[in-house]
Structure formats: structure tokens, C-alpha cells
Amino acid sequence: MLSFLSRVLGILCVAVALVTAVIDGTKSIAASQLVTTPFGAHWYEFAPESLNAAQAAVQRHVAVWLWDPVIQWILLLPTWGVAGALGALFVWMGTRRRRRNYGVA
Incomplete structure (x- = not known):
């Protein structure tokens, strides 16, 4: 399944x-x-609240350094x-x- x-x-x-x-x-x-x-532009266009919530969750609960170089790089990819x-x-x-x-x- x-x-x-x-x-x-x-x-x-x-x-x-x-x-x-x-x-x-x-x-x-x-x-x-x-x-x-960019992937981030589509995500922001369809659900801007969830993008902001994901950023806050990653920075608070996972690691602050993970959002800036890693996830932002992914959000800039096509x-x-x-x-x-x-x-x-x-x-x-x-x-x-x-x-x-x-x-x-």
C-alpha cells in the first residue's frame, strides 16, 4: 500500500x-x-502562509543555518x-x- x-x-x-x-x-x-x-515563487503564489510557516518551523525546530544556504538554494531552483x-x-x-x-x- x-x-x-x-x-x-x-x-x-x-x-x-x-x-x-x-x-x-x-x-x-x-x-x-x-x-x-523558481520553485519558491510558485510556492509563494499558491500558499504564502505555508511558506512562512515552513521557514519559521525550520529555523526554530531544526536549525537556523539550514534555511539560509540550503533551503533557499532549493527555492531558487526551477x-x-x-x-x-x-x-x-x-x-x-x-x-x-x-x-x-x-x-x-
Whole structure:
């Protein structure tokens, strides 16, 4: 059951990556230069309260230094890259491992 949920979440993340790549591609063609939308901009556009809550939670409960160099760097990456990487990770985690028989009958 958990592997199924992981695969579904991974496929949804890959779908988000494809949609945002098409949107960025369309903007790039219209502007005649490379245009990418950062992950943080999309997060802030859809749920600014949760972005602020995540920053406060990480700085209070995990580590202050984690937000500034690490998570801010992730928030500046293109959305299609972050969603694609997360999708690939979730799909990989949801795949079933095959047992090897090694010739035992």
C-alpha cells in the first residue's frame, strides 16, 4: 500500500514537472530567452502562509543555518527541476524489488 502511494505521489510530481516545463518553455519562446520560474515563487503564489510557516518551523525546530544556504538554494531552483527530482525519487521508492532466484528450484 505504501509503495502504491509513493508511486502515485511520484507520478503527480512528474506531471507537475512536465506542466511547469511547458509553461517555462512557452514563456521562453515568447521572450526569446531562457525563462525559468523558481520553485519558491510558485510556492509563494499558491500558499504564502505555508511558506512562512515552513521557514519559521525550520529555523526554530531544526536549525537556523539550514534555511539560509540550503533551503533557499532549493527555492531558487526551477520548479520543473525540483518537482522532477522529487517525482523520480518517489517513483524509485515505490518500485518493487525483485527477488533473485539464484537457480534454487
